[in-house]
Amino acid sequence: DIVMTQSPDSLAVSLGERATINCKSSQSVLYSSTNKNYLAWYQQRPRQPPQLLIYWASTRESGVPDRFSGSGSGTDFTLTISSLQAEDVAVYYCQQYYSSPYTFGQGTKLEIK
């Protein structure tokens, strides 16, 4: 199974500042035939179901603000929020969908400093 490890486990950032969350997979999730990274990011606000933010490691889902961006390839990925807003308080998860079981990272809790 592919193990997904996020860092840090929690993060406190001031409003308007940048937030960076990392995700590392135990093996590459880059599929050579498509040249796509099978990596998604989700946001889960308190008492809400998860919402898709980013897929293919860097493609923003429709309706997601452009302050959210994803980067990385192979085994190392980053979710960046360029200017933190109050509504971004949430837990963020990465997930690989390269191979079953489609494992999630443990989550990173983002709070306002």
Next chain:
Amino acid sequence: QVQLVESGGGVVQPGRSLRLSCAASGFTFSNFGMHWVRQAAGKGLEWVAYISYDGSNIQYGDSVKGRFTISRDNSKNTLYVQMNSLRGEDTAVYYCAKDLRGHCDSWGQGTLVTVSS
């Protein structure tokens, strides 16, 4: 818009069975794969199972393999998971999610399953 509504959760004794349903609307259900994902209270997300649009490809997470069965009825726009031999560690909110080329692009609100004597 896409709507996914889970039902069937409740309190069940260890070793017993339960079937969850997910009613889908707002999209052509028979064209998309579907997932079940669960979340224990205060914990992270755990992927449970996947079924392809036509039911020909099914995958399970390690912790539920052999106990859970995912299925679908495209004539009823409904996804199911049959959960047998339930354990305390199966206690969680269960979400259904619509698949889009591997990732989950829409999620339901979830249904709570509590396994307790």
